[in-house]
Amino acid sequence: MNILRRLREQAKxxxxxxxxxxxxRSEIRLLGRLEAAxxxxxxxxxxxTSIKLLVYADRERVALAPPSERQLRSQRPAIxxxxxxxxxxxxxxxxxxxxxxxxxxxxxxxxxxx
Numbered sequence: 001m002n003i004l005r006r007l008r009e010q011a012k013x014x015x016x017x018x019x020x021x022x023x024x025r026s027e028i029r030l031l032g033r034l035e036a037a038x039x040x041x042x043x044x045x046x047x048x049t050s051i052k053l054l055v056y057a058d059r060e061r062v063a064l065a066p067p068s069e070r071q072l073r074s075q076r077p078a079i080x081x082x083x084x085x086x087x088x089x090x091x092x093x094x095x096x097x098x099x100x101x102x103x104x105x106x107x108x109x110x111x112x113x114x
Contacts, residue, residue: 003038003057004030011042021046 012024025045032039036057043050094101 016044016047016049018049019047
């Protein structure tokens with residue numbers, strides 16, 4: 001199946017995270033391909049917010065999330081204004097560099113040290 005056609009069919013199941021408009025009428029543009037994945041830009045038809053997605057597919061057909069996974073994602077709470085304010089307040093009083101900010105249990109995230 002054509003990836004762009006499949007994405008347009010699936011767009012009606014998703015809403016813009018900024019304005020809440022359904023993506024059924026949003027612009028969907030393929031930007032490129034990386035092995036078994038496509039880079040896609042979706043631009044909201046209402047607020048014109050653009051997002052980039054990495055859509056994975058197998059060789060035979062597009063492998064999009066089954067409805068059960070989509071429902072789980074949509075049930076997750078969005079980041080609230082309080083979450084953003086808490087993060088801002090934490091960073092405002094944080095004393096350290098970026099490496100110490102992203103340290104997990106004594107090891108920097110993404111570190112290649114043994």
